[in-house]
Amino acid sequence: MENFAQAATLESVTCPFCGLLCDDLTVQRDAAGKLDVTRNGCQKSITFFGRAPNQAAPRIAGKNATLAEAVAKAAELLGRSKSPLIAGLGTEVQGMRAVMSLADKAGATIDHMNSNGFMRNIQVIQNSGWQTCTLTEVRNRVDLLVVLGTDIVSLFPRFFEREIWNKESMFGQDTSKREVVYLGGRNIDTSAGVAPDGRKPDVLPCDPECIPDVLAALRALINGKKLHAADVGGIAMTDLQNLADRLKAAKYSVLTWAAGTLNFPHAELAVQNLTEMIKTLNLTTRASGLPLGGNEGEMNANQVSAWISGYPVRTSYASQHPEYDPYHFSTDKLLASGEADTLFWVSSFNPDRTPPATNLPTVVFGHADMKLENEPDVFIPVGTPGMDHNGVYFRSDNVVSLPIDRLRQSALPSLNTVLTAIEQAL
Ligand code: SF4
Structure with missing residues (x-):
């Protein structure tokens, strides 16, 4: 039986500090119960695991x-x-x-x-349903990733490392050729979307409040409608048409969003436009939604x-x-x-x-x-x-739950x- 009061190197530790639930961390424990992430940690995990043991009354x-x-x-x-x-x-x-x-x-x-963010997704599921995929499907199949209104990594730091630029995939895909498009939002840090060979992601920025209009236009274009405006929310219609064409030509596109970051009135309708667009794409090719969440x-x-x-x-x-x-x-x-x-x-x-x-x-x-x-x-x-006791945690994709193990002696x-x-x- 493990002695939790002894110093040890702990391998394949699962991190519960964001919805990605990375399960490949190495953590060093000292005899006082202090934990240091020594491999595969992001800054967030290093901070959270690194808090000194506190047996407050x-x-x-x-x-x-x-x-x-x-x-x-x-x-x-x-x-x-x-x-x-x-x-x-x-x-x-x-x-x-x-x-x-x-x-x-x-x-x-x-x-x-x-819940203020999560309820935007719940309302869509309850109203019209959706087609979504797991992180494992993303890791093994995506060829075109469209990121809506977020940099992803400020909430889920290792997303690109683990799910997009992963070196190995199950079906022999060259993951370094994957394409990334950031759609909507302003001043988003898109550096994590740069491919290993230096290819930059495409960025189509707009003010967050314009995201509903942009999605409505993109959905119309995917449905083969002609739009006569020159731009929507500052994004040229030709750029949106180009994105619609790429989504239709992709073998497995994934459109992802973090509902908590869509802070504008009736954001659930924007999510619904996205998920209905995904249903249309699936008439001729494969596309999936990836609602990111699961923190706390x-x-x-x-x-x-x-x-x-x-x-x-x-x-x-x-x-x-x-x-x-x-x-x-x-x-x-x-x-x-x-x-x-x-x-x-x-x-x-x-x-x-x-x-x-x-x-x-x-x-x-x-x-x-x-x-x-x-x-x-x-x-x-x-x-x-x-950290202090065992548990079970559901990952962001909502279908995979993992054990999260006790790592140290604790009186809490x-x-x-x-x-x-x-x-x-x-
Ligand atoms: S990305 Fe998330 S789950 Fe992975 S190590 Fe960082 S905080 Fe933990």
Whole structure:
């Protein structure tokens, strides 16, 4: 059995700090539990794994307390609440199962910290469906990648290294010949899209608010319509026609976006234009969508919620059965309207994702390094899944889940342990 208190070199470590879930890291552990990424890390993984072990104690109103006292106080607040909100939800699968069980018992509403972006995709899936692919399909098949309104790498640092410029692929494709087009957005850093042989990506910039018009025009061109305007959002119609022709000629194009970065009104309709365009392309060739997400356990929350309740997050158990409302059950809305009367906030991966400002009684289940502007009623530091305890995590593509393993000795409890104790104390 592994001695987690000993120094060791850990191979093939899976990183839970963005939705790519890279599983090829080498991590050096010292006897004090400090972790250093020594191979295949990006800056984000080096920062997250590199945080020194912190065995902070729970706090009640800012004063150190035992875990049992903090659990009892959290249960008391939840027991008094008529309309609790359990939000943030930065956790892995087992932690999310505990959230669902507690929400069911307490009549709570659940919402994830990234839902404002993620809901743009959910609305499209629910309204018209879509054709998407896995990261593995991208790695092995893509010949033309169209990136919508993002550089990808600021959210998913190793995307191009692992999925586009990978040296090996399953079907003998020369991956260095892949083509990349950045469509929409301004001042996007496109350097990661430069091919290994120095070929630059094509860049068709426009203001983010023009992305819906650009996509509508591109979809019309793919459908064989004639458009008489000279440009759309500043992109020449000839350039858009050229892109439409390339998409039709490609053997396996992938159109990718990160819904959280599409910050304009009704961005879900832009996503829908893209996904409907993909359906049209598939009449004559192969094309797929690749919605990028999964940071802070966003896929875990939605997958677990969907398989237990039939709905994604933004679901309430106030009426003793799951009731889904993507608009009224958002964290922002419930806090602004005063409909929630207690906030439970979960962020076990990222100490910087602190709870929104509120005067409500608040319990935080957070990364031990979390610095809070306002001291909550109860703070319970919990272990980071994939460092302090085992877990399971859904990748960005939503169909692949991987085990994320404990890497060191830690006295911090898992979220699952803490929430189960609170549920039992209710
Ligand atoms: S790209 Fe993402 S999953 Fe991969 S090492 Fe960096 S933070 Fe971790």
